[in-house]
Amino acid sequence: MRKSKGVFWLFLAPCLLTFLLAVVIPMLTGIYYSFTDWDGVHSNCDFVGLRNYIKVFQDSYFRNSFVFTILFVIVSVCTVNILAFGLALLVTQKIAGSNLFRSIYFMPNLVGGVLVGFAWQFIVRDVFDSIGQMLHMDFLRGWLSTQMTGFWAMVIVVTWQMSGYMMLVYIAQIQNIPDNLLEAAAIDGASGFQQFLKVKLPLMMPAFTIGLFLTMTNCFKLYDQNLTLTNGGPSKSTEMLTMNIYNTAFVTNQYGQAQAKGIIFLIVVALITVSQLLTTKKREVEM
Amino acid sequence: MKKNQIIKKSILFAVCILLAFVFVFPIIILLLNSFKSLKEIYMSVLSLPDALNFDNYKQAFSELDYFRSIRNSLTVTITVTAANVLCCSMAAWVLVRYKTRTSTIIFTAFSVAILVPFQCVMLPLLSLMGKLHLISMPGLMLVNLGFGSSMSIILFHGFIKNVPAELEEAAAIDGAGQIRVFFTIVMPLIRGISATVAILCVMSLWNDYLLPSLTINKKGLQTLPLKTFLFFGAYTKKWNLGSAALVMAIVPVVIFYVCCQKYIVKGVTEGAVKG
Numbered sequence: 060m061r062k063s064k065g066v067f068w069l070f071l072a073p074c075l076l077t078f079l080l081a082v083v084i085p086m087l088t089g090i091y092y093s094f095t096d097w098d099g100v101h102s103n104c105d106f107v108g109l110r111n112y113i114k115v116f117q118d119s120y121f122r123n124s125f126v127f128t129i130l131f132v133i134v135s136v137c138t139v140n141i142l143a144f145g146l147a148l149l150v151t152q153k154i155a156g157s158n159l160f161r162s163i164y165f166m167p168n169l170v171g172g173v174l175v176g177f178a179w180q181f182i183v184r185d186v187f188d189s190i191g192q193m194l195h196m197d198f199l200r201g202w203l204s205t206q207m208t209g210f211w212a213m214v215i216v217v218t219w220q221m222s223g224y225m226m227l228v229y230i231a232q233i234q235n236i237p238d239n240l241l242e243a244a245a246i247d248g249a250s251g252f253q254q255f256l257k258v259k260l261p262l263m264m265p266a267f268t269i270g271l272f273l274t275m276t277n278c279f280k281l282y283d284q285n286l287t288l289t290n291g292g293p294s295k296s297t298e299m300l301t302m303n304i305y306n307t308a309f310v311t312n313q314y315g316q317a318q319a320k321g322i323i324f325l326i327v328v329a330l331i332t333v334s335q336l337l338t339t340k341k342r343e344v345e346m
Numbered sequence: 347m348k349k350n351q352i353i354k355k356s357i358l359f360a361v362c363i364l365l366a367f368v369f370v371f372p373i374i375i376l377l378l379n380s381f382k383s384l385k386e387i388y389m390s391v392l393s394l395p396d397a398l399n400f401d402n403y404k405q406a407f408s409e410l411d412y413f414r415s416i417r418n419s420l421t422v423t424i425t426v427t428a429a430n431v432l433c434c435s436m437a438a439w440v441l442v443r444y445k446t447r448t449s450t451i452i453f454t455a456f457s458v459a460i461l462v463p464f465q466c467v468m469l470p471l472l473s474l475m476g477k478l479h480l481i482s483m484p485g486l487m488l489v490n491l492g493f494g495s496s497m498s499i500i501l502f503h504g505f506i507k508n509v510p511a512e513l514e515e516a517a518a519i520d521g522a523g524q525i526r527v528f529f530t531i532v533m534p535l536i537r538g539i540s541a542t543v544a545i546l547c548v549m550s551l552w553n554d555y556l557l558p559s560l561t562i563n564k565k566g567l568q569t570l571p572l573k574t575f576l577f578f579g580a581y582t583k584k585w586n587l588g589s590a591a592l593v594m595a596i597v598p599v600v601i602f603y604v605c606c607q608k609y610i611v612k613g614v615t616e617g618a619v620k621g
Binding site: 071075149156164168170179 | 355358359361362365366369370371372373375376379387390391392429433434436437439440441443444449452455456459461462463464465466467468469470471473474478488489490491492493495496499524525528549552553554555556571574575578585588589592595596599600603607610611614615618619
């Protein structure tokens with residue numbers, strides 16, 4: 060086929076131009092801005108070297124929200140994927156109505172983060188409180204008034220919302236495992252548990268690679284739920300990095316510093332997710 | 347053996363039911379409370395409402411400016427999704443079929459960009475949009491097309507790679523130009539993956555909050571997620587209206603899910619596994 064350069068650029072143009080506008084140019088100017096005293100209002104800003112980055116590391120709120128975010132990501136990645144894997148095993152057991160259950164478990168994923176956050180704010184604060192009062196379980200009372208309960212509320216919400224999604228990923232992989240492998244293991248005398256551990260689990264590795272990657276990036280980038288569930292409170296103790304960056308820019312007008320935080324955030328997310336991809340990829344076995 | 351099987355199945359079934367209840371519990375609570383007055387909610391959040399009282403819905407409906415907000419949400423979602431599917435399939439097709447260094451570099455740039463968190467480009471983007479007078483609905487749509495193109499191009503690229511080029515070449519020999527080849531030969535072949543891409547776009551655009559809040563948070567332009575903030579002030583929370591509003595905001599999503607469940611489940615799985 061005669062391939063013309065014109066068609067190449069013509070077909071590429073809409074995506075490429077909007078991509079330049081939305082991602083590439085802001086990314087490059089953003090790197091520059093992170094070395095300036097930009098305040099978002101005045102267009103002229105001076106080069107200040109590494110001052111923003113130094114200030115960022117001295118900022119105790121940023122350090123706290125860094126630690127909070129990392130802890131949140133670690134815990135949520137575990138809860139989401141363990142529950143999701145459990146659900147996937149459960150609904151592939153050929154029980155009555157398993158398709159309906161699948162749909163129900165997945166449904167929260169379609170509801171937007173803003174709505175989910177508001178809804179759960181009501182649940183964990185008011186509903187948990189009255190259940191706690193009724194059953195005399197004090198640990199259910201006064202949620203969102205401490206950092207601890209705010210943290211666990213976020214973990215619960217994210218687990219509720221994301222596990223259905225990851226369940227679908229795991230189901231797809233389970234259905235990919237050929238029955239004859241399991242039968243062969245059974246003939247060789249492997250118990251149900253051994254089949255699970257020695258055959259199913261290793262063959263699930265590709266799905267774990269994807270599942271971990273997706274939950275990790277989604278949890279790092281979480282903003283809407285954080286905003287509408289705890290809004291960072293009490294006193295900024297449940298502020299995730301995304302919100303910390305937002306507030307640095309729009310509440311205190313330190314655009315340069317916020318941009319430096321953005322760059323650090325990108326580097327951290329990229330390093331962690333890419334190294335996760337590489338480590339779990341290594342453990343995948345050939346089918 | 348048989349009896350054991352039955353017992354096992356029933357236990358698993360019971361676990362499924364229990365989990366299903368946990369998953370729908372928040373929705374049930376919202377529904378229950380959306381029919382109560384604020385006083386009733388203060389008395390108890392768990393009790394059944396005294397009566398099926400639709401006052402909250404009426405008020406939330408008008409305060410949400412429900413139809414207009416839905417129309418705004420739909421405008422953004424449908425326009426950008428259509429543009430995304432069309433433009434990204436075109437882009438991915440030329441990126442696959444032209445095996446040059448330029449096309450490899452461009453594809454790599456699109457792929458790497460899925461790692462970039464929005465907060466990292468948010469401020470320079472806003473300032474750029476301001477300079478170009480794009481703080482508006484059309485501006486939001488353009489930027490959304492740019493953000494969405496990464497994921498969509500990866501998905502289309504992965505699919506088109508495995509579509510043999512012979513058919514296209516045969517059509518070209520018969521005298522069809524490249525543009526015609528794309529629209530008459532390639533487009534029908536990639537219908538399945540197009541549906542997947544469309545579903546993923548709809549889901550992320552319909553629920554999008556942060557960028558719309560920075561660009562179209564003005565009266566008359568607000569989308570549904572932006573409007574729901576009305577009921578949840580920092581100090582006063584009108585949970586009676588709020589729960590009704592949340593239910594109303596969730597309804598379109600549920601309708602969408604029930605209508606295209608098959609495609610959504612397939613789309614989401616493919617999107618995750620291939621992306």
